[in-house]
Amino acid sequence: MKLLRFGEPGKERPGLLDSQQQIRDLSSVVDDINGDSLSAESLAKIAAFDIESLPVVSNAQRFGPCVGSVGKFICIGLNYVDHCEETGAPVPTEPVVFTKATSAITGPDDGIIKPRGSEKLDWEVEMGIVIGREAKYVSEADAEDYIAGYCVVHDVSERGFQLERSGQWDLGKGCDTFGPIGPYLVTRDAVKDPLNLNIWLTVNGKTYQNSNTKNMVFGPAQLVSFLSQYMSLQPGDIISTGTPPGVGLGQKPPVYLNVGDKVELGIEGLGEQSQKILPSP
Structure with missing residues (x-):
């Protein structure tokens, strides 16, 4: 579904x-x-x-975030082998974990606000895992049973805030509108193989990211199991599984988003997003 x-x-x-x-x-x-x-x-x-x-919704409607009342928005860094190569970082031996503010969550086609002082606004298309039942000390063999489904996540990042400020990534990850999710939550039974999905992103019509989830370092079952050893995962929590190569920071020279730019992204079978970069109010 x-x-x-x-x-x-x-x-x-x-x-x-x-x-x-x-x-x-x-x-x-x-x-x-x-x-x-x-x-x-x-x-x-x-x-x-x-x-x-059930009644058909006939008039044009905005898609909201595909999950409401998200408790935790957990992100995984450096989870594609080729993205590690792009950034010059070693391939992690265990997942790199950080969190994104739930106040960053928006609908898949809502605008992305460029924050005040932002000079290095970047894109990251990612596959999201949506938790369906409480997971605590879950084995990797059983981890899939705790997954309700999957969705598209745009892990928008401000690299100056992320890498040049406090030493923590959170400042550059949690700004308002930095977490579009959806358009759909595709239930686990409808995703034949989450580790074999094409994943892509374009900016103003130019393709920057074009990969496949098979290039992940840690797959969904590994991530759910790993995280559940350190925190309980609750129904409705989202795990964003990392991005493939092609981010703006990795371009030579780097390329960043500006007001008026249009970003389009998607994952095979999970839907597509489209956002315009807006000025800060």
Whole structure:
């Protein structure tokens, strides 16, 4: 299934994309697409429902973030072998972990605000893992059972804030609008192999990132298991799994985003995003 949230910011309603690519309103089935509705039992209830009986959302609607009320937004750095080569960093022997503020989360086509003082605004297309049940000290063999599904994440970064300020990455990762997610949460059963999906990003029509998730250092099961040894993962938490090569920082010379630029990105089977860079208010 492709689950989604539609409507104005803060007023999103739960939906589902049917086989004719129409949005169906799920409000009569679940209150929202969030941690409470992502258990195996809840997803089975949605799947068993007569989708054709649900109302079609006929008017054009904004896609909201595909998961509501996200508790933790966890990111993995340097998780593609070729991205490590691009940045000159060694391939990690265990996942590089940082967090992104949940206030950064926006819809997949909402604008990205260039923060005040930003000179090195960068892009990173990533696959997101959405947790479906509490995971604590989970084995790698069992880890997939804790995954509700997958989505597209844009891990927007301000490299000056990230690398030239406090010594922590968070300042350059958590700015408002730096975390578009969606358009869909694609349930685990509908993703045949999350480690064999084409992943891409363009800026103003020029392709910068073009890779495949098979190039990840640590796959979804490894990441869920690893993180669960240090923190409990809750339903609705998102793990952003790292980006392939082609980021602006890695260009020679570096290329950064400016107001008016258009970024488009997507992952095979998980959907596409499109954002325009906006000035800071």
